[in-house]
Amino acid sequence: MEPCKNLAAILEELTFDAGLVSQEEVERVEGLILEARRVFVAGAGRSGFVARAFSNRLMHLGLDVHFVGDPTTPSIREGDLLIVGSGSGTTKGMVNDVKIAKREGAKIATVTISPEATIGSMADAHITIPGSSSRSGKRTVEKAPSIQPNGSSFEQLTWLVYDAMVVDLKRALDQSQDQMDYRHANME
Numbered sequence: 001m002e003p004c005k006n007l008a009a010i011l012e013e014l015t016f017d018a019g020l021v022s023q024e025e026v027e028r029v030e031g032l033i034l035e036a037r038r039v040f041v042a043g044a045g046r047s048g049f050v051a052r053a054f055s056n057r058l059m060h061l062g063l064d065v066h067f068v069g070d071p072t073t074p075s076i077r078e079g080d081l082l083i084v085g086s087g088s089g090t091t092k093g094m095v096n097d098v099k100i101a102k103r104e105g106a107k108i109a110t111v112t113i114s115p116e117a118t119i120g121s122m123a124d125a126h127i128t129i130p131g132s133s134s135r136s137g138k139r140t141v142e143k144a145p146s147i148q149p150n151g152s153s154f155e156q157l158t159w160l161v162y163d164a165m166v167v168d169l170k171r172a173l174d175q176s177q178d179q180m181d182y183r184h185a186n187m188e
Contacts, residue, residue: 009147010156016144017130017157026161028125029083029109030168033063036081036107042068042097043085046155051085054162060180061166061173068097078105086110087131087154089117098122111158129157 033039039058043051051067058065066073068082076082082101086094089112098108098119108123115126130143131154146153170180 006147010153013144013146013148013153014157014160017153018160020128020130020142021157021161022128025125025127026165026168029111029127030165030172032081032107032109032125033058033083033165033169034172037079038064038066038074038076038081040066040068040073040076040080040082040101040106041085042082042094044091044093046151047085047087047158050155050159050162051083053159054083054085054166057162057166058169060183061169061175062179062183063173076101076104076106080104080106082106082108084108084110084119084123085112085158086119087113087129087151089114089119091119094119111161113154127161129154129161131157 039055041051041055041058042048055065055067080101082097084094084098089110095118098110099122101108102122107125108119109125109127110119110123111127111129112120113129113131114120115123115128120126131151143153169175
């Protein structure tokens with residue numbers, strides 16, 4: 001069997017880029033999650049798919065979590081946290097959500113390529129992901145070369161960062177796998 005060359009190249013890229021993600025930034029966002037009364041998660045497009053999966057895992061951990069845009073999502077208030085995944089940090093709908101959350105007194109965290117962009121400048125904490133975004137035109141200088149379309153490595157590494165956070169949060173919340181499994185969907 002010949003290994004898939006593209007898969008190996010993508011994994012090599014993600015391994016390099018993972019070494020550029022700050023543990024301190026990750027821990028700051030985890031701290032905000034643990035302090036929040038409720039957690040709201042937002043993202044658009046492919047970043048939204050990744051954010052939705054993260055909100056699902058937070059629910060498995062027993063947190064009161066809502067994905068922005070779902071019809072059952074309540075209004076955000078003081079004591080809540082909004083986590084926004086946006087590579088460019090300028091996605092109009094996400095910028096609007098951040099403004100509303102700030103006005104209501106909620107904390108903001110973002111996972112982004114561009115922490116200096118609009119969303120990052122309003123955030124209480126951020127996690128910088130090496131990458132490039134078609135929307136912003138920005139490319140992280142240290143980022144590994146990519147064979148993928150713009151944005152793909154951002155979304156992939158964001159998924160992995162979210163999963164790494166779940167590992168820490170599981171420990172911090174003293175959640176067993178049985179407890180998480182109990183909260184897993186039983187109507188699909």
